[in-house]
Amino acid sequence: MSRARIYFLSLLAGLALTGPGRAEITGPTAGAETGTLTLILENDLFYNLDRHYTNGVQAVWTTARDEVPDWTRRWARWVPFFAQDGHVRAVFSLGQNMYTPSDIETRDPPLNERPYAGxxxxxxxxxxxxxxxxxxxxxxxxxxxxxxxAEPAQKIVHRLTDAPKPLGWDTQLHNEPGIVITYQRSWRYDLVETTGFGIDIMPHVGGAVGNVATYADAGFMLRAGWQLPADFGPARIQPSLPGSGFFEPDARHPVGFYWFLGFSGRAVARNIFLDGNSFRDSRSVDRKVWVADVQAGVALNIYDARVTYTHVFRTREFSGQPEGDEYGAVAVTWQF
Structure with missing residues (x-):
């Protein structure tokens, strides 16, 4: 896994930087009228760990700007916190998350350990x-x-990679349908804008309500780079800093990159992966109310493709957790 990180960083270092300008949503863009497919992998093995939030995969399809049925645009105009003059996109995704205790080679993990869950x-x-x-x-x-x-998926991957076999999945949370409604608002403000080089900041607020997760969050992301594309940061699997599964490079200068640094704080009222099942007895731990994420990474866009790498630091999520967690996230986006 670490070789993947080295590859992306070396690719960035070898890029020749040319041309002025910055992409704007209102200007000429490459692939502005196309949809985008984003594939996301989040895994703690980037840092030789195998615990807690251990793996997440997600595929996301985002439609082109305003390429949605008329009834969808009309419905969006009725949402009170949507801008009436904004462009509308639809987004669809499918994914899977895995959670384990810190020792996956124990058949009966201690009760104060994070439970297995998918x-x-x-x-x-x-x-x-x-x-x-x-x-x-x-x-x-x-x-x-x-x-x-999640159990067969992790066992197959560990068998293929010759990793330790997870033995405690018989203690995982019980089957429970889940629903989550999530809302996020992000803003983007220029701090420095010169010929080719730019710095901007993107504060955000939002939250989620549901039996799987209920929380409120706020934070910001700082970007600095060359030919900054008109996006809102790298795509991530929630809960996390918000990002965009689409990006808008300038057709005149379609190659660019940026570094980013972000922070998000969450007040958590419900986390099924810590609190346990809603209607049945199950394993659980004492959830912490305040959780914070710090992330840093790099994004590279070349014509109709964008690659991002993110290193995430997460504070302790439950009582008795000896230290916070960290994991890596890779997202690849193509415009079609």
Whole structure:
């Protein structure tokens, strides 16, 4: 896994930088009228760990700007916090998350350890964007428990990679349908804008309500780079800093990159992967109310493709957790 990180960083270092300008949503763009497919992998093995939030995969399809049915645009205009003059996109995703205790080679993990859990989920949502603001409203439905297929998925991957066999999946959370409604608003403000080079900041607020997760969050992301594309940061699997599954490079200068640094704080009222099942007795731990993420990484866009790498630091999520977690996230986006 670490070789993947070295590859992306070396690719960035070898890039020749030429041409002035910065992409704007209102200007000429490459692939502005196309949809985008984003594939996301989040895994703690990037840092030789195998615990807690240990793996997440997600495929996301985002439609082109305003390439949605008329009834969808009309419905979006009724959402009170959407900009009335904003562009509308639809977004659909399918993904799976895995959670384990810190020692996966124990058949009966201690009761004060994070329980085994899987989360198979699909989402549909709307994005409303202007040149400086993005609103995201999303409905996620899924299943927690054995039906999420997290157990066979992890065992297959560990067998193929010759990693230790996880032995405690018999103690995982029970099957439970899940629903989460998520809303995020992000703004983008220029701090420095010169010929080719730019720095901007993107504060955000939002939250989620549901039996799987309920929280409120706020934070910011700082970007600095060359030919900054008009996006809102790298795509991530929620809960996390919000990002965009689409990007708008300038057709005149379609090669660019940026570094980013972000922070998000969450007040957590419900986390099924720590609190346990909603309607049945299950394993659980004492959830912490305040959780923070710090992320840093790099994004590279070349014509119709964008590659991002993110290093995430997460504070302790439950009492008795000896230290915070960290994991890596790779996202690849193509415009079609």
């Amino acid at each position: 989360w198979l989920h699909g989402s549909a949502g709307l994005i409303n964007e202007t040149n400086r603001r993005m609103d995201q409203l999303q409905l996620t439905l899924g299943i927690v428990g054995p039906a999420s297929l």
